[in-house]
Amino acid sequence: MNDLTTLAAALGGSLRGSRVLVRADLNVPLDGARITDDGRIRASLPTLRTLADQGARVVVVAHLGRPGGAPDPAYSLAPVAARLGELLGADVAFATDTVGESARATVDALEDGQIAVLENVRFEAGETSKDDAERGAFADRLAALADAFVSDGFGVVHRKQASVYDVAQRLPHAMGALVSAEIDVLRRLTGSPERPYAVVLGGSKVSDKLGVIDNLLGTADRLLIGGGMVFTFLAAQGHEVGKSLLEQDQLETCRGYLAQAREAGVEILLPTDVVVDTAFPNGEREPEPRVVAADGIPADALGLDIGPESAAAFADALADARTVFWNGPMGVFEVDAFAEGTRAVAGALIEVDGLSVVGGGDSAAAVRRLGFADADFGHISTGGGASLEYLEGKQLPGIAVLED
Ligand code: ADP
Ligand code: MG
Numbered sequence: 001m002n003d004l005t006t007l008a009a010a011l012g013g014s015l016r017g018s019r020v021l022v023r024a025d026l027n028v029p030l031d032g033a034r035i036t037d038d039g040r041i042r043a044s045l046p047t048l049r050t051l052a053d054q055g056a057r058v059v060v061v062a063h064l065g066r067p068g069g070a071p072d073p074a075y076s077l078a079p080v081a082a083r084l085g086e087l088l089g090a091d092v093a094f095a096t097d098t099v100g101e102s103a104r105a106t107v108d109a110l111e112d113g114q115i116a117v118l119e120n121v122r123f124e125a126g127e128t129s130k131d132d133a134e135r136g137a138f139a140d141r142l143a144a145l146a147d148a149f150v151s152d153g154f155g156v157v158h159r160k161q162a163s164v165y166d167v168a169q170r171l172p173h174a175m176g177a178l179v180s181a182e183i184d185v186l187r188r189l190t191g192s193p194e195r196p197y198a199v200v201l202g203g204s205k206v207s208d209k210l211g212v213i214d215n216l217l218g219t220a221d222r223l224l225i226g227g228g229m230v231f232t233f234l235a236a237q238g239h240e241v242g243k244s245l246l247e248q249d250q251l252e253t254c255r256g257y258l259a260q261a262r263e264a265g266v267e268i269l270l271p272t273d274v275v276v277d278t279a280f281p282n283g284e285r286e287p288e289p290r291v292v293a294a295d296g297i298p299a300d301a302l303g304l305d306i307g308p309e310s311a312a313a314f315a316d317a318l319a320d321a322r323t324v325f326w327n328g329p330m331g332v333f334e335v336d337a338f339a340e341g342t343r344a345v346a347g348a349l350i351e352v353d354g355l356s357v358v359g360g361g362d363s364a365a366a367v368r369r370l371g372f373a374d375a376d377f378g379h380i381s382t383g384g385g386a387s388l389e390y391l392e393g394k395q396l397p398g399i400a401v402l403e404d
Helices: 004-010 039-053 078-088 101-108 132-143 162-169 177-190 207-216 230-236 248-264 308-319 340-349 361-369 384-391 397-403
Strands: 019-023 057-061 092-094 115-117 148-151 173-175 197-201 222-225 267-269 273-277 290-293 302-306 323-327 355-359
Touching (some): 004 148, 004 173, 019 039, 078 092, 132 162, 162 397, 173 177, 173 397, 177 323, 177 355, 197 207, 197 308, 207 248, 222 308, 230 248, 230 302, 248 267, 267 308, 273 308, 302 308, 302 340, 323 340, 323 384, 340 355, 355 361, 355 384, 361 384
Parallel strands (some): 019 148, 057 115, 092 115, 148 173, 197 222, 222 267, 323 355
Antiparallel strands (some): 273 290, 273 302
């Protein structure tokens, strides 16, 4: 594997004075121009610091949101660059375009050990183009800004995009500390995880997580299911789910998983009680949470969290686990009335004697919102999609390309 030491060797022994393009994941949640969770910026710091300390001229390329291939001030990385500067305690330069005049001038002005951030890479249509030539042409322009490339945006390594994949083919490259730590953890989860190995899945939709459920039924000992996806499982068992999130077209698939789990001896835990309300919380009306049996959801209600009995049972099922992977909140944790199931799972995870991994943007935001410290967990992944695809057994283009 190419790391920073082999990269320095490839550049003549040292990174000093070299322009190093770093693909980072700085895709933080924003409320206007206010960053509501700077976890991803913090996670990017170690690699940026290491490169700057070694005297590299660091050029950060990243995306924010989905501006759709054209400049949109609402998605400018300027506030992110400012926050990065605060966290580093150093001046961070900002280019108002990605590969244009401002980018060239900003990179040219960098001194050894200085850091610059380029404007949102998704302001350029070439970044996410499905057309290899178009993506390649954009990657050429990015590569022209640097002497080497470091891939450290774990949240995007499953994407075949110019700043993730194509640019690595054009420059000497290495894996950054963040990507390398993520891959290490994923290898531990897929290699020979210490048992019992429990997986907790939640979040909004089953259809997002079908591939991973499929694969985990072959490796995990226990599968705990909550969140919005659980109602499709409950419905698959023949229960009434009222107005809860339900993916009608996945009922057969869920039935299949339940049968497959029985055959493989994988224990599937579904909630026995749920917290319901008569409407999705919209901030306008005070929530009126009610606990009902999972097989007795009233027709006019929708499930928004796992109930207290289930939360205790889930915590119990995690107590003796030696490896836990958790993706997806147990309920609509954004609203206090529906956050207790997620809190119980997070609380159980931090007690795990072994490896506990939290994957998924909303799951990571949930544990922080609920007041848990990152350090309480074995690992909080910065890339939900990438972790899931890895656990599905897929090859990640942004990782494969680094191995050449
Ligand atoms: P992650 O980003 O961790 O992978 P997801 O994006 O799959 O997680 O899902 C997170 C979202 O799921 C949260 O916004 C949460 O409010 C929502 N959610 C959880 N439980 C329910 C539910 N019962 N009904 C509707 N949405 C839910
Ligand atoms: Mg999400």
